[in-house]
Amino acid sequence: MNAREEVLARIRAALGPDDPSNSDSVTPRLLPTGPAYRTLGILDGERLLDLLAERLTDYRAAVRRTTPSGLAAELAAALTGRGARRVVVPPGFTVPLPPEVEPVADDGLAPLSPQDLDAVDGVVTGAAVAIAETGTIVLDASPDQGRRAITLVPDYHLCVVRAGQVVELVPEALSRLAADAGSRPLTWISGPSATSDIELSRVEGVHGPRTLEVILVAPG
16 A cells, blocks of 8 residues: 555545435535544664664665764764864764864854854754654754754754654654643754755755754664
8 A cells, every 4th residue: 555545545534434325415524533643653673763764865864873882983984974074063962073073162152153154064963853754853952952053054964863762653753842842943854955946956955954964873
């Protein structure tokens, strides 16, 4: 069953069977109360991470996979491969950078200007939650992610996502974010920033990073 058939099947199930005795009626059938969609995923472990990696790749994001013990080395490899020399680091991001990369601080006492952010080689952050089904990463301005501007202006965003932050479905992500709903700005990221014109010519980096690279950290 493809995605279209699955959606149509769920609609038919929600509407219920036709009434043969009233075939000419145009009265709309009411949806049942409560959500008629899945709220809990069935995947876990490697299968969940595999799905997230697949969807991120579909969105043209680069994906690296490692364990906690290899995270610092993988982070260094990503930055070195990019040729990044100066990157913005939120105050709560604690993974060490390689010695040849200069961390650029951004905090409430000395926020970087848009011009400052445009001049750096990229930004490294953590994440609040990641949604495997949609290939989406959500940032909530926690200390390891920083304010929204630092992930929208630089051309390169390197994001660390840990296995415990990955859920399968959007409702699961919303449940995790509900505790802080309304108190923090949320940034939902599905691949690099991109848009298309009327002829479907894809242009990346229009309103955010041109390159998104994600490091998935699975238990070692």
